[in-house]
Amino acid sequence: MDFAHSARAREYIERVGAFLESEVLPREQEYFAALQAREGHWAVPWMMGELKAKAQAAGLWNLFLPASQYGIGLSNAEYAPLAELMGRSLIAPEVFNCNAPDTGNAEVLLHYGSDEQRRRWMEPLLRGEIRSAFCMTEPDVASSDAANMAATAVIDEGTVVLNGRKWWSTGIGHPDCRFVIFMGLTDPEAPRHARHSMVLVPLDVPGVRVERMLPVYGYLDEPYGHGEVSFTDVRLPLDAVIAGLGRGFDIAQGRLGPGRIHHCMRLIGLAEHALELACRRSVSRTAFGKPLASLGGNRERIAKARIAINQARLQVMHAAWLLDTAGARGAISELSQVKASVPTMACEVIDMAIQLHGGGGLSDDFPLAASMAAARSLRLADGPDEVHLGVVARAELGRYRAREAA
Structure with missing residues (x-):
């Protein structure tokens, strides 16, 4: 392995570092003061939109995506030092539209989603217009073994029906969160790693309820948060399933x-x-x-x-x-x-x-x-x-x- 950064990586390291020093870090104190001053702490301070617009205008946007059609096409090794720079600030990842779990959800849709799923969910996510969450871990089973998942995604009369409870769903508290990716049990008789499916779930469909937000050592991680979410007879069309049944x-x-x-x-x-x-x-x-x-x-x-x-x-x-x-x-x-x-x-x-x-x-x-x-x-x-x-x-x-x- 050559440990030297590529010329393109060096360019972006310099550009991201300069943007952090001149734009992001000087605004952090103001950002958190505004966050604490807002009722409920779940509204995004106004300066985040300003910083995102500046980052996008500077070409420092969606840096995580290897696909040049949507991102700038950096490899994992080229993006890694940029992620390190962003890690110095608690707000920088969103400024550059590189925050989790949105990055992972965008990659899922890029690599596994249909054209319509990309158009409806991935493209607004990559434009920074919406946010998302990922619903996998469950409170009632040992989720370190993902095969234990008890929440279900079953087929009924040409639709997929979701039932169950998830928690530690990071990002669910963000006021711009519009959808989640839900992983559920579809066929308990299938081979162990072909039993589960992933489903795109709009947050405004009947049966989805955010039950509570979960603190970590007393921190709610506003405005993103980690939620416990219930799914009760959530009925969706089959085209909400990502890549087909059993592909979870x-x-x-x-x-x-x-x-x-x-x-x-x-x-x-x-x-x-x-x-x-x-x-x-x-x-x-x-x-x-x-x-x-x-x-x-x-x-x-x-x-x-x-x-x-x-x-x-x-x-x-x-x-x-x-x-x-x-x-x-x-x-x-x-x-x-x-x-x-x-x-x-x-x-x-x-x-x-x-x-x-x-x-x-x-x-x-x-x-x-x-x-x-x-x-x-x-x-x-x-x-x-x-x-x-x-x-x-x-x-x-x-x-x-x-x-x-x-």
Whole structure:
């Protein structure tokens, strides 16, 4: 692997970085103040529309899409450093129309959707006119095993009928959320990975109800949020099914590969920002007659954080390169490796930064507490650590079993 960025990646790294410094980061405090001032916290502050318009005009829009027809055609390895830059800000991903779960949903529709599904849902999503959510995890079953899903998507008189309850449906609270992708059990007698289907569900159809919004360590993550959603006899035409009945697992695997790269690189950006705050704090604050950097082993903690971030970045870049060159099947172990290791690294770095900030690190005066909530949740989102470690172990041991069999 060549670790040097391509010329095009370098161009976009410079452009995205400059836009963040000049437009996004100076507006963050104003954005969050406006968010807190609004009743219910679920309205989008006005400056988000202004920032999105500027990013789109600058050609910094839909950077995640490899398909040049809709995006700029960057590879996963080229997009990864841009995701890291966006990860330094809690609002930047939406500014560039690169926020989850909309990125994953757009990729699902690009690769698996019909022409009509793309026209109705994907194209407005890529224009930034609407937002979306993904409904997979369920409260009543162990969702780390996706085959446990009990919510149903069954055929009845030429329609597909949805029933069940989902939760941790990220983005469902956004006032512009217009549809969800629902994954449900269609045929319990089919082979294990051909039982489920994915269905496009407009939020305004009868039977869909957002029951509550779920906090993470007290943070509701406004204006996106994580909701618990019930589906009661939701009846939709068959053309709402994506790619055909029983294709749910195929689609999920295609969706999650790039998404894990995006999550991990954004987390590296989050960890970089936490380390920067920690370093600034450690050289500007004095206790017991010394800078914090010279107390209690803090120099070593800072050094270890730098090493951990750099190691994580190289590992994710390798996984992104492998995804580009060998496809999702050729990068199965590497994608699980980074998904298991990077959130843990980010949690450790952010925790160190919180400790250096003392009581302030636990408050909303700094972005560290919210960053910890985001990083900790990603040890569960898109598969918990244990599932990914199991994938890595299976791949590692499989080589030895093959040798024994030979």
